[in-house]
Amino acid sequence: MNSFITLFQAAVAFGTVILFGCVGEILTERAGNLNLGVPGIMYLGGIASLASVFIYEGSTDSPSGIVCVIIAMVSAFIASALGGLIYAFLTITLKANQNVCGLTLTIFGGGVANFFGGSLNTLAGRFESVSVPATSAAFRQTLPGISGAGIVGKLFFSYGFMVYFAIAVAVIVHVFLHHTRRGLNLRTVGESPQTADAAGINVDKNKYLAICIGAGISGFGGVYYVMDYIKGTWANDGSIEKLGWLAVALVIFTTWKASHAIWGSYLFGLLYWMYYYIPGLTRRSQELFKMLPYAVTLLVLIVNSMKSSRDKQPPHSLGLAYFREER
Amino acid sequence: MAAITFEHISKRFGSVNANSDVSFSVNKGEILALLGENGSGKTTLMNMLSGIYYPDEGRILVDDKPVSIRGPREAYALGIGMVHQHFKLVDVFTAAENLVVGLEPDKKLDRKEIAADIKEICDKYKFDVNPDKKVYDMSVSEKQTLEIVKVLYRGANILILDEPTAVLTPQETERLFNVLRNMKQDGKTVIIITHKLHEVLSISDRVAILRKGEYIETVETAEATEEKLTELMVGKKVDLEIERPEIEDKKLRLEVRNLSCINNEGIKILKDISFDLYGGEILGIAGISGNGQKELLEAIAGLNLIEEGGSVKYHQPDTEDPVELKGMTPRRIRDLGVQLSFVPEDRLGMGLVGSMGMTENMMLKDYNSGRGIFTSKKAPKELAEKIMEELEVVTPGVTTPVRRLSGGNVQKVLVGREIAASPTVLMTAYAVRGLDINTSYTIYHLLNEQKKKGVAVIYVGEDLDVLLALCDRILVLCGGQANGILDGRTADKQEVGRRMSVIVGKEGEGHE
Numbered sequence: 001m002n003s004f005i006t007l008f009q010a011a012v013a014f015g016t017v018i019l020f021g022c023v024g025e026i027l028t029e030r031a032g033n034l035n036l037g038v039p040g041i042m043y044l045g046g047i048a049s050l051a052s053v054f055i056y057e058g059s060t061d062s063p064s065g066i067v068c069v070i071i072a073m074v075s076a077f078i079a080s081a082l083g084g085l086i087y088a089f090l091t092i093t094l095k096a097n098q099n100v101c102g103l104t105l106t107i108f109g110g111g112v113a114n115f116f117g118g119s120l121n122t123l124a125g126r127f128e129s130v131s132v133p134a135t136s137a138a139f140r141q142t143l144p145g146i147s148g149a150g151i152v153g154k155l156f157f158s159y160g161f162m163v164y165f166a167i168a169v170a171v172i173v174h175v176f177l178h179h180t181r182r183g184l185n186l187r188t189v190g191e192s193p194q195t196a197d198a199a200g201i202n203v204d205k206n207k208y209l210a211i212c213i214g215a216g217i218s219g220f221g222g223v224y225y226v227m228d229y230i231k232g233t234w235a236n237d238g239s240i241e242k243l244g245w246l247a248v249a250l251v252i253f254t255t256w257k258a259s260h261a262i263w264g265s266y267l268f269g270l271l272y273w274m275y276y277y278i279p280g281l282t283r284r285s286q287e288l289f290k291m292l293p294y295a296v297t298l299l300v301l302i303v304n305s306m307k308s309s310r311d312k313q314p315p316h317s318l319g320l321a322y323f324r325e326e327r
Numbered sequence: 328m329a330a331i332t333f334e335h336i337s338k339r340f341g342s343v344n345a346n347s348d349v350s351f352s353v354n355k356g357e358i359l360a361l362l363g364e365n366g367s368g369k370t371t372l373m374n375m376l377s378g379i380y381y382p383d384e385g386r387i388l389v390d391d392k393p394v395s396i397r398g399p400r401e402a403y404a405l406g407i408g409m410v411h412q413h414f415k416l417v418d419v420f421t422a423a424e425n426l427v428v429g430l431e432p433d434k435k436l437d438r439k440e441i442a443a444d445i446k447e448i449c450d451k452y453k454f455d456v457n458p459d460k461k462v463y464d465m466s467v468s469e470k471q472t473l474e475i476v477k478v479l480y481r482g483a484n485i486l487i488l489d490e491p492t493a494v495l496t497p498q499e500t501e502r503l504f505n506v507l508r509n510m511k512q513d514g515k516t517v518i519i520i521t522h523k524l525h526e527v528l529s530i531s532d533r534v535a536i537l538r539k540g541e542y543i544e545t546v547e548t549a550e551a552t553e554e555k556l557t558e559l560m561v562g563k564k565v566d567l568e569i570e571r572p573e574i575e576d577k578k579l580r581l582e583v584r585n586l587s588c589i590n591n592e593g594i595k596i597l598k599d600i601s602f603d604l605y606g607g608e609i610l611g612i613a614g615i616s617g618n619g620q621k622e623l624l625e626a627i628a629g630l631n632l633i634e635e636g637g638s639v640k641y642h643q644p645d646t647e648d649p650v651e652l653k654g655m656t657p658r659r660i661r662d663l664g665v666q667l668s669f670v671p672e673d674r675l676g677m678g679l680v681g682s683m684g685m686t687e688n689m690m691l692k693d694y695n696s697g698r699g700i701f702t703s704k705k706a707p708k709e710l711a712e713k714i715m716e717e718l719e720v721v722t723p724g725v726t727t728p729v730r731r732l733s734g735g736n737v738q739k740v741l742v743g744r745e746i747a748a749s750p751t752v753l754m755t756a757y758a759v760r761g762l763d764i765n766t767s768y769t770i771y772h773l774l775n776e777q778k779k780k781g782v783a784v785i786y787v788g789e790d791l792d793v794l795l796a797l798c799d800r801i802l803v804l805c806g807g808q809a810n811g812i813l814d815g816r817t818a819d820k821q822e823v824g825r826r827m828s829v830i831v832g833k834e835g836e837g838h839e
Contacts, residue, residue: 182432184424188417195415198379199429200400310419310463324379 005154007277011269012163013229014243017042017221019166019265021247023173024218026258028084029251030177031210032190032317033091036102038218039244040109041083045219046226046240047113048079053135054120065138072135072223080219081212083109088211092204095321110241117234129233136232139224162224167262169217174258186210190315193322203322221247246272249297255304255312268293329391330355330485330516331376331407333542336385338371345371349385349542351535353485358507358517360531360548362524362560364763368540369520370412373487377409378402389485400429408483410474412490412520416462422473423458426480448479452509467494467616475506485516492526496615497791497824504530522560522764524553525792536560561764569771569796571815572779574607580752580783581627582640582649588622588631588807596622600809602802606644606751609774609784611798611815613791615827619807620787624754628667629657641665644751661692666750678741681730685711685722685740688729692744714743718769738762739769746773753777756787771797791820805830 049072120130177183254260275289332352442458581604588597640649689707803826
């Protein structure tokens with residue numbers, strides 16, 4: 001039982017990182033833009049939050065937890081949305097190839113983040129690595145009393161606020177996309193920008209907003225990873241990038257529905273950490289198990305293409321630039 | 328009183344003048360037909376009225392007041408709504424969702440309320456729309472109805488319809504025209520873009536004619552005849568008669584028996600089709616698009632797998648015994664003289680490579696006739712030059728990428744290439760799709776030439792009038808079934824239309 005609880009907790013923590021990444025990307029892809037820059041954006045979010053609270057914590061003797069959280073979240077959102085803005089400008093205004101721009105953004109984000117992450121480690125001292133204890137503690141703060149109580153408490157209430165925030169964001173994005181007129185308009189842009197244009201919807205504005213806000217949400221994944229998952233430190237080991245790709249895979253797994261992303265992300269977490277709890281695995285066979293989330297995504301792709309249900313297909317204009325006066 | 332007035336409107340796309348100095352007006356409460364050949368600038372002009380494009384020069388007056396229509400939203404605010412030729416609908420949305428796209432973004436998405444509004448409009452104009460039906464489940468006619476309801480829902484007083492009848496059966500067209508007449512009664516102004524003359528004569532009050540982007544004149548429909556309108560539209564007298572030479576010595580070429588096919592989704596798209604095809608005749612195939620026309624031709628050409636039990640026997644000119652085409656590779660069938668020329672909706676999607684010149688596109692059909700691993704360009708270049716000259720293809724040269732040619736010219740290249748292979752069976756689908764009258768008649772003439780040479784021609788067409796004038800026999804497809812073969816000389820258009828939409832029992836069989 002105990003091992004199941006720890007597996008479940010690990011899955012939720014892991015899942016929360018990719019849930020943010022995935023929900024942000026769903027918003028972006030619903031607007032018809034395939035942003036492969038998710039890993040880079042998560043990097044940007046992570047490093048922006050770490051750098052800003054590092055400065056804040058260094059500037060005061062008694063850093064306030066709430067201020068730390070606000071600084072981390074706001075700076076991460078701004079940095080990630082800026083990353084999204086670069087991508088949006090390239091793909092919408094300049095109509096550059098979306099795949100190339102996205103991949104470039106991933107490389108760019110990773111480079112920037114690891115450069116500053118390395119600098120922060122240098123700043124922190126020769127033998128130590130960077131750490132932001134006050135912020136990390138605030139992010140990891142669980143509900144007192146209920147979190148340790150019994151199985152239910154351990155399973156559902158033993159996490160920092162970001163876990164619940166991620167679920168809330170997913171629910172909000174789902175309600176927005178499927179139960180509001182603005183969401184309907186945004187989906188129209190992603191399905192058929194010509195139709196949206198003829199209906200008087202500002203295609204470019206919708207795309208810009210969806211991409212920038214989507215990138216901002218994805219960036220929170222980086223914040224959660226840095227502040228909670230690795231406890232307010234920095235590691236130049238490329239794990240954020242790996243998680244970013246999983247978030248992109250998860251978008252396909254959920255068939256572009258934010259409501260499915262909630263359980264899908266935890267399932268990915270479960271599949272990913274399973275190797276740890278299966279006895280008798282060697283280091284080599286462990287790596288095979290880590291592949292499971294990707295294998296499941298492939299399986300979903302195959303099943304969906306065989307069923308050929310129109311409702312489970314990607315947004316129809318995904319990846320295509322919109323030219324109004326094209327004849 | 329004028330509902331719309333165009334004053335010296337010009338619009339350019341790159342080096343092409345889509346509209347130049349167009350001035351005329353549309354009266355309130357009338358049905359105006361906007362007539363012109365493909366590329367005459369009808370759609371561009373209407374797109375400027377509906378806010379998709381903005382004129383380079385000139386101005387538009389609505390109710391005698393100059394207006395600036397910067398986008399579709401402004402157009403709707405002025406009461407102008409357009410039903411585009413390519414429907415502006417989202418496939419994965421329901422009818423109700425499509426209706427409110429772009430409207431009042433801050434209002435609640437109340438699907439029940441929208442359904443009630445739909446019902447109100449439908450009752451008023453005698454429509455039938457199911458608000459919860461997804462667009463991908465709708466027929467073309469249903470989609471069009473939804474488009475019209477959408478425009479009315481947005482409060483349009485001026486309706487623009489771009490080629491609304493191109494995809495409808497005669498019965499559906501009649502129903503649409505009744506709806507348009509109801510709207511006119513209701514005081515709405517209707518502009519209908521078309522190039523079908525008999526429809527112009529039956530529905531409109533006045534006809535405005537465009538030619539090569541320029542406005543020619545507006546005539547009262549009551550005083551117009553098909554000949555006069557054609558002359559105005561083309562700029563010269565055109566003989567509207569399609570000849571139908573009678574060939575005496577017809578030889579059996581194809582025997583199609585019990586042909587069935589299953590498409591990618593596992594649905595039976597062709598059911599038990601049997602017919603004979605003779606050399607020296609044109610067999611027309613009529614049907615609403617998507618009823619198996621394409622699949623039938625592809626099955627004969629070896630591109631579609633024929634189900635167990637079906638057979639296609641091919642009688643070659645010089646041999647006694649028929650050959651079974653079923654199970655042969657497409658290349659083998661082609662080498663035997665059975666050619667398929669299919670003009671897809673996207674002309675460059677199938678058959679031609681856009682970035683290649685005419686010469687290279689000619690080579691696609693016999694790329695392996697060169698020496699060794701090297702290709703030989705000599706023969707295809709001569710062929711390309713021959714087609715360019717005989718079919719009057721307008722292009723800077725045979726090496727210019729065909730993508731840069733206009734639609735009509737692309738099509739001439741495509742059809743010309745198939746005919747040049749001197750086939751014994753020539754199958755063409757939508758050979759005149761999107762072509763202007765002159766070029767269309769050139770193509771009909773080419774097909775008749777082939778027929779006179781004793782070639783067996785299959786012609787899949789969309790325009791029933793042409794099918795009835797050109798073909799010796801007409802096979803009607805309905806839901807993938809052969810719904811009777813009619814004699815082209817005696818068949819009645821209403822009858823063909825009926826067979827396109829309802830399965831008719833064979834004489835004396837009492838089919839239910």
